[in-house]
Amino acid sequence: MKQWPLVLLGFVAIAAWPLLTDDVFLQRLGALVLLAAISASAWNLIGGYAGQVSIGHSVYFGAGAYASLVLYTQLGWPPIAGAPVGMLVAMALAAVVGTPTFRLRGHYFSMATIAAAELARILVANWKLLGAAVGLMGPPVPRSVVDLSFISPVPYHYLFLAVLVVLLGLTWQMQRSRMGYYLAAIRGGDRAARSLGVPVLRYKLYALLLSAAFTSLAGSLYVVMVGFIDPDSALGILISVKMVIVAALGGSGTLFGPLIGAIILVPLEETTNAVFGGSGTGVTYIVYGAIIVLIARFRPGGVADLWRSITVRMARRAA
């Protein structure tokens, strides 16, 4: 890995970001980039490494978000304490969704995941305990520091950075282990993988469980920061699509692809939202659509792939 110095430099820059500016918009932007990087990196485990393009990851995001707030509204727990519960719920849901859908291939799998996610959204929108269509609110004023309710986005930045580092560390380990090789084989072709003794369904499920747990954690972190959710902001299809686009833009199936994608996409999205205000949601869809078309047409490997081919070309020129 000749790229380690570069990676280190990148993380130092990310860590220094909130200290370089006093602008709350920019500080908040940093935290949002990291949050998007966490959920997209979590999605990447199943969607990128294993090549099973789920467009229903909002289910797991919502599991974390709702677990955190329903435990607060019902039992008065601090929202972050709901995170482990959300992760367990998400893994249980992953087992329920994954077991039948993993028998489907390609687009059929993706469509089934959309269906499962929409079903979850509609169920939650009619479920009183979960606030139905109105949603749930977190603690209006922090009761103690454990509520992790801060006015400044800076503490969130470091919390999210820590989680991202742990997740990427785990992913790196996974990538180098038998599991990493098996997932790559599954992405290359089920039939050939099975002929080499790869238990395809089992490994897809492992990847999905890990992916769901971290996506759920991202959901919990989101509500800890934002303090409010409704069915659209926690379970809407845009949540799922965003994970796919962030990962694909940066380079799905690569370690740093989702982070790169988040660094590009989130500022773009936040700026359009700021410029167009409340009427901006429609613009987000247009931006997402345009990005899908551009990636599919010019760089299916994403920015990471573009970077690789540039470095290869430079190395060749130098030689």
Place this chain on the structure above:
Amino acid sequence: MLLEARGIIMAFGAFRAVDGADLDVAEGEIIGLIGPNGAGKSTFFNCLAGDAQPTAGTIRFRGQDVTRATPEAHARLGMARSFQVPVTFEDMTVAQNVMVGAFLRHGHRAAARRVADEVLAFTGLDQLADTPARSLGTPGRKRLEIARALATEPQLLLLDEALAGLTPAEVRLAIALVRRIKARGITIVIVEHIMEVILSLAERAVVFHQGKVIAAGAPRAVVDDPAVVTAYLGHHMKRVRRGGVG
């Protein structure tokens, strides 16, 4: 017997692609499955590999009933295969492809890499270890599939037209490789329609026609069997041949 297939029937609706075929494979031999296109040999082959489950019949491998076992269970038991159209893992390098096979019996990366390196040297792919699999041509891909299969440390290797589409020079190299694999004590079943390959490699040939085994025995004898000649060339050609024209 290493492998025993009894009364295998594979029906698609009313059509029987394989219609009551038997096969015995003894340890250490090379068996050729031959037959004209559509004879059912590939379907039969897929049943042996666990890729398709026969409508009726039983398959025993190393004494265990594997008729309904999954392909991954076949691999664990010691059966490996290649595909008619090679399916290499395109995003990975040649060495990484082979490591996927090696991981079956070695949980650690370093051990899997050692096995892969040994297999790459054995199959003559060591020079290409770090090239992406997607940059290989057909002969390279076919060789890589065999290497990957060998990395699972099989007792039985099933080769599905592993030599089809190769130039005569490449065929000679591939034949030499198959001989070296046999010398390692690995039993081989090879599906092929290039007669030359079967004649020079197989110790026994089994001829399929319309889903049935119509002849079995020494390749030379089988090729001259009137039933086999008819199956390949049709009745008309048989007459021509008798007349001494061919």
